[in-house]
Amino acid sequence: MIYSLSEIDATCKKAARGSGLSWGYAEEAGKAARWLAAHQLPSTELLAAYLTERQKNAEHYQGSNPKCPLLVGASLCDAGYDGVEQSIKINHVVYPLLLLPYLTQLSQATSAGLNLHWLGTNISCLEGVIYIQENASIATSELTEVSCSYLESGVSLNKALIQEKGVLGQSVEASDWQALESLAHLTYVPATEESRRGAGPAD
Template structure:
């Protein structure tokens, strides 16, 4: 399966909303997934895995309780809550690293670290349980295998890596992951009504031909 980044972004947005996140968070998620796919990472798989956890039903428990000091929640941290906060709090990295605990789908933090790098105009490193990723906002280097969940994530100002990942213009999600996203996306579609059918193309509810 091969899709344009525009297709992936649109599907990710509807899927995130269908999973119970706000439209604002869905917008953030869709751009994050697109950025990951552009870096050659499987953003669709990461989002599908996150949405199946059902964190949106009690999202307050999965966002950082504070930004001063250690970032942790009452439950596992959701990257769609911690990530935008990281972007908005990029200035904190000038003073000290940001440390997070118990993050699910931590790969989704990388696009938000990229936003912070653009704001600060520097390289930003994200260490995820020993795996190091470095970005300047547009490019990415990853040293190691990114885990599905992380006990510890440390975000700090970094240095330019020697090699960078190649950029991609299309995504190739696995059929199962794409199906998961589409199932969530379908929750945002309004069911057909008699009025909508009458307003649609064709003969409506009767056929006099």
């Protein structure tokens, strides 16, 4: 079924929160999914799989050298320009495509082109536009070594490789949506008669 970008954003945000991430990380995860979906790149399937794993075994993905792409992406953004002053290696994150929305935002904020590379995948981002040079492993869930480097200024990229950003929703597999909703469900409180009272018209 096709879900709108705002449905994808809201459900992924709640799912991320349900998986145990803080509200701040969860907001970012929702926007990351929205951004990927707007580019018709793998989005909900990655988050559905990753957040489900994470919810069961959070310790495995956080800590001083986190494997979580959402934490690593957020840290790179927090460090701002300094974080990518030169080429950096990101050792071992799972679902590396989830880094892309974060790095794109950083690239735009610092007005610098960035290149993201892992074995079988190579993506460049310049002025907010995404160029997919190689995509053999784009949706990998594996623990992956990722390198991120600045593009030289004045570089010209092949426009045929542009992955357009759209404004339409994205088709989502029922099982992925179900997985996200199950996690989102963990953020809801069962209604009581007490809580319903006076919330809206009763006539």
